[in-house]
Amino acid sequence: MGKERSGSQIKGMVFDVFGTVVDWRAGVIREGEELGQKKNLDVDWHAFADEWRGKYQPSMERVRNGEVEWTNLDSLHRASLEELLEEFEIEGLSEVEKDHLNRAWHRLDPWPDSVEGLRKMKGNHVISPLSNGNISLLVNMAKRAGLPWDVVLSAETIHRYKPDPETYLLMPGLFDFAPEETMMVAAHVSDLLAAKECGLKTAYVKRPDEFGVGGEAEEPDSSIDIVAENFVELSKKL
């Protein structure tokens, strides 16, 4: 795999973000704990983070199936947060504090190899996130973490959430790249298989700690073009 099947004809690379580029779980827990200390809250922030993420796909599904009109991820996160505050019996947060907590998703830290790997890949490719996160979320995250994107493409750019095919064809369409000149990078097999359906090349990066340190990475599918331990290794396999 690797050089033979992908190699120099790859012109653009798009990256899943939550779990692939950044550690969403540790970031949300950290922000929760900060708020908890300040407000003297007794909350299991690990469970809180997992519950919040658990509401992610169902909330997007209501947009995908047309039950609600286009709503960006900040707004979906905020609606989920209101539910969580009830479920975890958290009271006494001001509007400003709720908004700040909701934007924890703007302040997630990258995995240790993400910035270095992206810098290397940027030398020979156009690099962009391809995330269901909204544009301001991705931009604020990039400014804080130093993610060196060339352009910020998002589900919000076309009002379609992954795995809608239009999302995967966004970079090829805008840059006049053939789908096979574009590579999708993700730590999630389902995302890659959806990209592959659209003709994109695929790279799987293992993120065993996504759901907590000491977890296990997903089993990669044999149809995936490149499998890498991290972004720096991926940059070398291109």
Added chain:
Amino acid sequence: MGKERSGSQIKGMVFDVFGTVVDWRAGVIREGEELGQKKNLDVDWHAFADEWRGKYQPSMERVRNGEVEWTNLDSLHRASLEELLEEFEIEGLSEVEKDHLNRAWHRLDPWPDSVEGLRKMKGNHVISPLSNGNISLLVNMAKRAGLPWDVVLSAETIHRYKPDPETYLLMPGLFDFAPEETMMVAAHVSDLLAAKECGLKTAYVKRPDEFGVGGEAEEPDSSIDIVAENFVELSKKL
């Protein structure tokens, strides 16, 4: 003017590109001369560049008034190029050579202060182009020239050419900025007045050499919030 009227509440800055960030005329002339040498063409490339730019507003106007459906700037430039090749009696260019010449607009050099000024402004603001140039043009330009955009917003993002109000409200809408928390920067008064109509703050940067060395900058309008000699001075006046 300056600190009193704009100052720290500015969160986002959007920049006109052709003429404001980059020297389109010198870049097109340089690319034309390179091609002319290679193909032994006898062409006045200064006139060629001016004619090409002269077709810019009329070509967009046909999109704005609905005469033709949405067409991005690469395609408009290409149609204008075909006309120019006839007018300047340039023959014998291959499809690849024509495409390369058309993408001269992707390879324009910044004014000497642009990169340093943008880097400074990026420290405290979200910075983006707000150009009628298409996204791939702006991204290729930024990669080549080192323009450190946080995000690349373009007329192509919403299929509306400036001065359509929707273009000026793009960053405020995506980032939840009030219009007056967003500043439009341009070397062209008409662009700034259109942005001001939408509630944006405005900064005028003088680019006297846009139409050739030794030219004169436009006269700024008294309603403009900041007037600066260049991007570095602008960064200090914020």
